[in-house]
Amino acid sequence: DAKTTQPPSMDCAEGRAANLPCNHSTISGNEYVYWYRQIHSQGPQYIIHGLKNNETNEMASLIITEDRKSSTLILPHATLRDTAVYYCIVRPLTGKLIFGQGTELSVKP
Amino acid sequence: GAVVSQHPSRVICKSGTSVKIECRSLDFQATTMFWYRQFPKQSLMLMATSNEGSKATYEQGVEKDKFLINHASLTLSTLTVTSAHPEDSSFYICSATIGTNEKLFFGSGTQLSVL
Numbered sequence: 001d002a003k004t005t006q007p008p009s010m011d012c013a014e015g016r017a018a019n020l021p022c023n024h025s026t027i028s029g030n031e032y033v034y035w036y037r038q039i040h041s042q043g044p045q046y047i048i049h050g051l052k053n054n055e056t057n058e059m060a061s062l063i064i065t066e067d068r069k070s071s072t073l074i075l076p077h078a079t080l081r082d083t084a085v086y087y088c089i090v091r092p093l094t095g096k097l098i099f100g101q102g103t104e105l106s107v108k109p
Numbered sequence: 110g111a112v113v114s115q116h117p118s119r120v121i122c123k124s125g126t127s128v129k130i131e132c133r134s135l136d137f138q139a140t141t142m143f144w145y146r147q148f149p150k151q152s153l154m155l156m157a158t159s160n161e162g163s164k165a166t167y168e169q170g171v172e173k174d175k176f177l178i179n180h181a182s183l184t185l186s187t188l189t190v191t192s193a194h195p196e197d198s199s200f201y202i203c204s205a206t207i208g209t210n211e212k213l214f215f216g217s218g219t220q221l222s223v224l
Contacts, residue, residue, distance in 0.1 A: 038153075041218070041220070042217055042218060043113075043115070043202050043204070043214070043215035043216050043217045043218045044115070044153070044202070044204075044215045046212055046213070046214060046215075049211075049212070058157040064136065087152075091209055096143070096155055097143065097155070097204070097213050098155060099145075099152045099154075099155075099174075100152060101152050102152060
């Protein structure tokens with residue numbers, strides 16, 4: 001079973017930052033927080049992952065709370081092409097990737 | 110990022126026939142591959158984990174005799190849907206891990222429609 005809770009949907013204005021929250025209150029010490037997104041009728045795309053430190057790459061930033069019970073994915077300047085379902089997943093490095101329901105992000109002009 | 114190629118992207122078949130879906134890692138060796146299925150408006154459901162040279166491990170409720178998985182090389186895994194029926198119509202997606210298993214990369218998916 002998925003071990004994360006995400007809002008089912010969110011809207012964001014184009015050009016603004018999109019902040020997608022995720023709760024993972026039962027996360028274990030060896031589990032990482034992963035974010036993937038799926039654009040309609042395509043395979044999921046890896047975005048970012050982290051253990052306890054905040055992470056940033058060319059796509060997004062990942063902010064993990066100190067107690068690791070929640071995290072936020074930040075898309076700094078959302079574009080229409082960022083409209084997708086975003087999945088937050090907790091997983092140990094050698095574990096399976098189990099998807100929950102995700103957040104459907106709609107970026108609006 | 111690493112490229113996972115999945116073929117075909119779309120297939121339509123008659124009920125009772127078998128369909129093979131290929132998943133290739135193009136620029137890396139994938140010791141582990143995963144197969145998912147996704148129904149409309151639903152999330153991805155893990156079907157099985159496939160390790161090169163060994164039998165696949167199926168998730169609870171997935172019929173191993175119906176969904177045959179072969180991982181004969183480090184760059185190729187296949188999923189065969191045997192005796193397909195309309196209820197098998199779904200979006201099938203493969204993924205592969207690279208190196209230390211830290212990241213999974215996904216294929217573009219196969220839309221199977223059984224008439």
